[in-house]
Amino acid sequence: MNAPVLLPHTSIRVTANDMFLPVVMTFVEQSSLALGLGKPEALKMTLASEELFLHLCRVVIPNLGMINIRCACKGHVVRSDFSFPETSLNLHAFNITASPQPLETADMDQMRLILASRSVDRLKIRRKKNLLQISLIKEKKYPQALDGQKKPYPFTCRDFAIHCPTAEELKFLALLIRSFYANNKIPRFFQYPGMLVDMIRGGDYHAIIAQGPAGEIGGGIVWHLLSDKTVEVIGPYIFGDSGSSRPVLNIAASLIEACISEVGRTSAIAMICYPPESGQYDEYFEYLGHINSYSTSGVQVQRSSWFRMIHEDFGTVVWATKDIEDFLQQTYRRLFLSRDIRKVADDGETQHAHSVLSTNIDRLRYKVSLDILWPGADIEDNLSRHLQLFQKEGIRNVIFEIDSGIAWKSAIIPCLLKNGFQPIQILPYAGDGDVILFQLFPCGP
Amino acid sequence: MKQPVSFQHLAPDYIQRFEAYIPSKPDDELKRLFGCSHLFRLNNNENPLGPCLSAARMISSFVPSQASIYPSGDCWLLRQKLAEKHGMDPNQFLFGNGANEVIAFVIKAFCQKGDNIITADKTFAVYEWVAEFSGIEARRVPLKDYGFDDDEMIRVIDDHTKILFVCNPNNPTGTYWDSGKLRGFLNRINGRRIVVVDEAYCEFVEKPDFPDSMSMIAEYPNLVVFRTFSKMHALAGLRIGYLAGSSEAVDIIRRTCVVYSVNTLAQAAALAVLEDNGEHVQQTRDLVRRQKQVLTEYLANWGLQFLSGEGNFIMIRLPMSDSLAYRRLMMQGVMIRTMTGFRFPNWIRVTIALPDAMDSFMTGLNNILKT
């Protein structure tokens, strides 16, 4: 499952100079169309690239550095990656909130990164080796499934076997999931069967189904690599009769076991899952906790997370400040994880002037995840500028991810706490070490 | 100034894709980490009785000045001894730095790009690992009733299949092919592929129908047998194992073999093992038999599913994640092997050891099953 898939892609290399704007726009537009985006989506991607490129030329890379632009299609999404060497950058301007003026008086037009993020589904900032990369990600448009009134029959067979589904079976799986599970319990892509098929074809997502002797589908499970070391499991979804729970449990267990066995000999260290129903998973997964998030209409959605390790755990180092020591001790004790907790403290050493935050805006879920790319003396101002911006943008769900395997990242914990964040969950091995999730409170309406 | 190197560019795809095995940390480090005062290693199927007396004597009488001299490059004395023991020719044996190394010899000798090997999905993983990081496809046939499925292995053979690996008895399920089944399989293969039978645990088997594979080599020149001194003979730390086959097969395999990879001390200790009177093997078998009895009764009391076949280990199915059980047992000073990596989620494999270690394991398991 971790074979590198050679993606269809296009790329150009341009000097960071406005005069190339038409070249960049034409390149991104034509690439997006060729890679499968519809006309309206390709235009939005082009718009986002325009804002991004201008921002890079005028503010981030003022001295005519080179920018690589690569457009690629991965299953159901097209992405445009803008990358450039991290030397000679105007670091401060790299933050999504970068603006020559304080936020209160800033003209939104000057905040081109934010503008760029508005026309795509996701904007990601990453630091990769010696490169910085800003990615614009746009989903292809798929027709939403139109289901008839008639609910498919529940699965009643005693015998079933585990298989990889064909495209048609995947679509039928999506239909069953829509029929047997409430809309708010299932990921969006099950509403768009074509998207599901493309996701699996793209190679990042995998699915298996439990099938009866005549091809009836009794259940299914989907998974994908969330980071280098963590696999996210989606499901299992089971379509049995609620009266006869025995075969249903068997199907769930068989699907989970088959999925774990597949992942067992890959590079993944941990699996994380958000099961659609409670109660069946403690035999395979360990409960991490739950996170409440809010939709735009103010509806609260609670999501519980479970995990399991794939290999034997030889422990790891956790860097943290003393403010969250109790939280860490309690959580690690509950999860039976052995950790070397080491203290980081601000001992007054000289810092860079400007910090850089990476922002992962998910417009589809009104969610933003933050991470720190560079430490700097202005972290407090920088963070509060970001928070004000998200508020203005109507984004309620703000999570800060601290990779506790990297000491300088953990050093900003006191600043997070001061700004209304609280530690809520630990994702074992989700980064260099465990990732500690901090949620911004209050996050409700 | 340090030159930047593009390692991604230099390494072949199949290497980039391959994930390196991470061995466990040293005992002291683990004890500190898991906060335990003692540690019973029940994870590697080692023999807790240690090597036989004559090998132990040989090891303690090792003269430091011998360390400066290269060992026998081809384990000359050991091959003479084995030849004498099995009525074969010394050229029919090839030694390596553990049986693990001879796996690599065989794959390198017979496979090239485009070829494949066949093994089971739930067995010792090194066959498939060596194949994969050498750019050779590994076809994994699902076990049938926890044993190697001969029919299916034969069914997936194609023109590019070079080697079929059978782990006999199988690590981790303890199932085995008897003489009749192995013979039947070799007859059907009819000399067209190499059949490797890995007998790492054969010294633990007391069943009369277990194949005498050494004697079958004369009849089947495509049969290659692996043996190790790591398990029953308790020389795992010295790293020594070997393969046996027809002179023609071994003559090919020898071309890929790294000479001098087996050190002097390992050779001397293994020679002492081959000259030993067999009492140590008997004592170990008695220990394994008795302790398996104790453990299986305990497991039956808890109503836990288990597989207790041949070999010095038992597989147990737990009502929880095997990796959670690993961590909770480690905190109590017991190290077991999780089986998710063997594609047996929620199963663990436990090495049969001395009563104190087994008690510790059972107490530890009580504690985690109760809460």
Ligand SMILES: Cc1ncc(COP(=O)(O)O)c(C=O)c1O
């Ligand atoms: C089936 C099997 N073959 C081979 C080996 C490798 O043995 P050695 O220590 O000789 O490399 C092992 C060790 O675990 C094993 O279980």
